[in-house]
Amino acid sequence: MIRVLLVDDDPLVRAGLRLMLGGAPDIDVVGEAADGAEVPALVAAHAPDLVLMDIRMPVVDGLAATKALRARPGAPEVLVLTTFHTDAHVLRALRAGAAGYLLKDTPPADLVAAIRAVAEGDPVLSPAVTRRLMRHVAGGPGRDDRAAAARARLARLGDREREVARAVGRGLSNAEIAREMHLALSTVKTHVSQILTRLDLNNRVQIALLVHDADSSDDTP
Template identity: 50%
Template structure:
């Protein structure tokens, strides 16, 4: 059972998301918060697997709340939901350590599946986000990037690890990577963990960036991978 908390300053939205997620047989909503500070306290008390977090909240916004959760409760993965499809929110959320970013108008089934994917350790980005993230990253000062040796270190990966990294960079979940490469999900997770270690990447987002920087995969001309 995956334990989930929901944070949104609108009571109707908060209750709606909670009801949708709690109706899934493998998800359990263990709490809801109306602002970022309540969310941080709730996660400290409940230690959920996933926090579904709105960006615009009073007291403490979702981005800052995400930073605090990642710093103090790293076992809780954060899925950011917002009404606003603005690059600044995407980048701020991912830089803060969020594992996924979706708009609030996603279908109920997609929301449920997204929570499952994030809980499983997958990186989840909506359409076009990956390409924009890579383009934005390329324009950042070197000090804001992961270790510059990460791209060079791709040469240290085994052929199978390279295949897994390329698939992850295309936005595939662990299950999808396994199906494509005919390996089990635990094996995929093992390869991802080893690639993160070898490349000096903090998370799957940086892993994707390293793959794009090295030319292992390239942004699609008309949209993103996710």
């Protein structure tokens, strides 16, 4: 079972999500929070595998709650589910450690599939969010500075770790990386863990963002 904690300040939204997810045989909603401030205690009490997190909440918003939660050892995955999809919201959520970002108009079947994917460690982004990330990588203020800083961080890695990081940036799974680089799956998992530790990151989405930032600059064709 995938244990899910719902975090949204709208009780009707939480009720709808609980009802919808209740139809999935492998998902168990173990708790609800109306604000990000309630998340730490509920995570400690219920040990969810995944937190379904809104952004706009009155005391502690979902971005701050995600950052604080993902900084803890053994933290559950976070899947953001919100109506807000500006560049700033998307990037802050992913850099804070969210493994997925979906909009509230996501069809129920797609939401259930996303929860399963994120629980397995695979990042999930809605199409609108993916388009925003592509625009962020392609241009925008400070692109050269971001690229230089990202390249400097990647330079901390060994050659094989950088290869694995770039494969993660291309969206490959561990199994696909293992096949492409002729490595054991366990070796790829070790490399990914080392990358996360060396660069102080906490999921594959953050690795991919760093790789894309490193490859972007004003003189990139």
